[in-house]
Amino acid sequence: METFLLNLLKTSLLGSLAILAMLVLKPLWRERYRAKTRCWLWLALAAFLLLPVDFSVKNAPVQAEPPKDYTLFVGTDKTTIQSTDNLFGDMAEKSGQSPAQVRDTIIQRPVTNPEQKTTRYIPVTTILFYGYLAGTAAFLLYQGVSYALFRRTVRRWKRDVSRADYAAMLSDTARDLGVSAPEMIVCEAISTPAVTGLLRPRLLLPHERYDVQELRYILRHELCHLKDFNHSPRFWAEVRARMPEYEAWKKWLHTHGKELTFPPAPVE
Numbered sequence: 001m002e003t004f005l006l007n008l009l010k011t012s013l014l015g016s017l018a019i020l021a022m023l024v025l026k027p028l029w030r031e032r033y034r035a036k037t038r039c040w041l042w043l044a045l046a047a048f049l050l051l052p053v054d055f056s057v058k059n060a061p062v063q064a065e066p067p068k069d070y071t072l073f074v075g076t077d078k079t080t081i082q083s084t085d086n087l088f089g090d091m092a093e094k095s096g097q098s099p100a101q102v103r104d105t106i107i108q109r110p111v112t113n114p115e116q117k118t119t120r121y122i123p124v125t126t127i128l129f130y131g132y133l134a135g136t137a138a139f140l141l142y143q144g145v146s147y148a149l150f151r152r153t154v155r156r157w158k159r160d161v162s163r164a165d166y167a168a169m170l171s172d173t174a175r176d177l178g179v180s181a182p183e184m185i186v187c188e189a190i191s192t193p194a195v196t197g198l199l200r201p202r203l204l205l206p207h208e209r210y211d212v213q214e215l216r217y218i219l220r221h222e223l224c225h226l227k228d229f230n231h232s233p234r235f236w237a238e239v240r241a242r243m244p245e246y247e248a249w250k251k252w253l254h255t256h257g258k259e260l261t262f263p264p265a266p267v268e
Contacts, residue, residue, distance in 0.1 A: 005125055008132065015049045039198060039229060050136065069100050072122040081124065150196075154204065157189035163208050166215065170203070173219040177242065179226045195222045217249035 022029070022041075029038070069084040085092075088099040088106075095102060103121050161167060161184050174181035182201040186208055194204050203222055210218060220242050228235040239246045 005128055005132075011049060015045060018045055018048075034227065070124040071103055072120075072124060072127065074120040074122065084123075087121070153189050154185075154187050154196075158185045158187045158204075161186055161205070161208065165212075166205075166208065169212075169215055170219055173216075173223055177220070177223050177227070179223055182223075182226070193218045193222055195225045201226060214249075217243060217246065220246075221249075 022045075033041075070081055071084045071087055073080050073082050073087060084099045084103055088102040092099045092102045097105070100123075103123070107121055166184065170181050170184050182195065182197075182203045184203040184205065186206070187204045188206055190204055190206050192206065195201055196204060203219075205218075221239060224235055224238045224242070227238060236246075243249070
């Protein structure tokens with residue numbers, strides 16, 4: 001576990017340097033790579049941080065050494081954290097083992113009388129390791145449940161777009177922007193138009209009551225997200241190039257994007 005935590009420290013430092021470099025060089029690689037490629041790069045970096053592997057070089061200029069070992073001492077009358085060298089130093093000196101080896105031997109010894117009160121020695125590295133696993137599991141569980149609930153909501157409330165002019169405008173706008181037209185569906189459970197999905201993008205509309213000018217801006221706004229997922233200066237420059245009067249429509253979407261004129265009905 002000490003090796004794992006040491007690799008985690010190295011990975012965190014390398015990941016921090018990689019994030020810093022990516023942010024500094026952001027203007028350069030944003031122009032060269034598409035939004036989907038950049039997203040995969042960030043996902044790869046997240047996986048690198050989530051699953052620490054030792055990529056260090058033997059003679060690297062900066063070396064990370066294991067920290068001093070500590071043990072949680074749980075006795076019959078007190079609980080303290082003590083240095084393993086101080087806690088098992090005398091026994092290690094007599095046995096020729098390291099203090100950590102002495103502690104591990106004591107931990108593994110069989111208990112002949114289960115009712116007997118015993119002293120427990122818990123390595124702090126063990127606590128940190130299981131804390132890391134618990135945090136990772138909680139994060140993945142939260143993301144998985146959130147995604148599953150969102151997919152369930154979309155599946156329950158979605159329906160196909162019935163207006164032919166919507167499909168025609170989508171095709172024309174995608175061709176104008178140089179992107180593939182995503183599937184367009186109506187999902188009255190959402191409050192504002194959105195593009196969702198990394199591998200299979202979908203354009204979600206809360207209703208079909210937009211007029212031509214409103215839909216024109218919505219399509220340009222959302223399809224520009226296929227080139228840039230964030231509301232960055234590059235994204236707004238792309239919108240401006242396709243729709244110079246976008247500022248007025250931007251304010252309109254901010255004001256009216258969450259309006260629904262009648263309660264939605266679920267589609268079974």
